[in-house]
Amino acid sequence: MLPLFACHNRSFYPRVYYDQRSFLRRSMMPDHDNNPLRRETLCYEEFGNLYLNITNRCSARCIFCIRNFSDGVYGYRLRLSREPSEEEILRELEHFDLKKYGEIVFTGFGEPTCRLDTVLRITEWLHKRGIPVRLDTNGHAALMYPGRDVVAELKAAGLDAVSVSLNAESEEKYNRLCRPAFEGSYPALLEFTRKAVMAGLRTRMTVVEQPGINIGECERIATGLGAAFKVR
Numbered sequence: 001m002l003p004l005f006a007c008h009n010r011s012f013y014p015r016v017y018y019d020q021r022s023f024l025r026r027s028m029m030p031d032h033d034n035n036p037l038r039r040e041t042l043c044y045e046e047f048g049n050l051y052l053n054i055t056n057r058c059s060a061r062c063i064f065c066i067r068n069f070s071d072g073v074y075g076y077r078l079r080l081s082r083e084p085s086e087e088e089i090l091r092e093l094e095h096f097d098l099k100k101y102g103e104i105v106f107t108g109f110g111e112p113t114c115r116l117d118t119v120l121r122i123t124e125w126l127h128k129r130g131i132p133v134r135l136d137t138n139g140h141a142a143l144m145y146p147g148r149d150v151v152a153e154l155k156a157a158g159l160d161a162v163s164v165s166l167n168a169e170s171e172e173k174y175n176r177l178c179r180p181a182f183e184g185s186y187p188a189l190l191e192f193t194r195k196a197v198m199a200g201l202r203t204r205m206t207v208v209e210q211p212g213i214n215i216g217e218c219e220r221i222a223t224g225l226g227a228a229f230k231v232r
């Protein structure tokens with residue numbers, strides 16, 4: 001699931017093009033040891049937040065996903081050759097002054113809940129230190145972990161906020177745009193959002209503006225569930 005766009009990856013078309021230009025611009029900069037393009041990025045700063053890129057796996061294949069167009073955003077290389085271990089994530093976090101960020105956000109080039117247990121443990125670690133944590137998600141987690149109450153576990157770990165990708169006002173349109181791996185993903189993400197609101201998490205739904213998507217109807221769905229709404 002990112003700033004103006006809340007999904008775990010940058011999927012807003014104009015942003016994609018901007019990022020691609022930025023990526024190219026930075027790739028033309030002289031090489032030096034701190035050039036983020038030469039490293040795979042686990043943590044990156046933007047908009048006063050710190051974003052965590054812990055996996056490239058996802059339970060969807062959105063047609064607008066930036067992974068289809070680029071290896072990263074803002075000049076950071078987000079395509080991973082392997083997933084970092086929890087110890088590596090914590091070691092990396094210890095390099096940052098975490099108090100200075102508005103939020104630490106699980107997002108990046110994949111769906112963070114593909115590593116739910118890691119998200120839970122890192123959230124607990126951050127929460128114990130008084131750091132606000134947000135999860136940007138496609139909302140499919142209940143289908144990935146049948147028998148678990150994912151929202152309750154996230155709440156118990158200390159998660160503060162969640163941003164769920166809605167992307168369409170109907171299941172038929174959602175399936176066409178997002179090509180989810182699981183049948184029933186659309187009702188599952190609506191239920192995930194409803195539970196997040198009920199659990200007291202600061203909750204919003206987001207939509208990537210696409211031809212044929214009824215933004216007004218998407219907003220009605222989000223606000224009807226008690227969530228805030230954002231067009232990315």
Ligand code: SF4
Pocket residue numbers: 001007008009011058059060061062064065066067109110111138165178
């Ligand atoms: S849900 Fe997955 S495929 Fe869709 S935009 Fe997010 S990371 Fe990309």
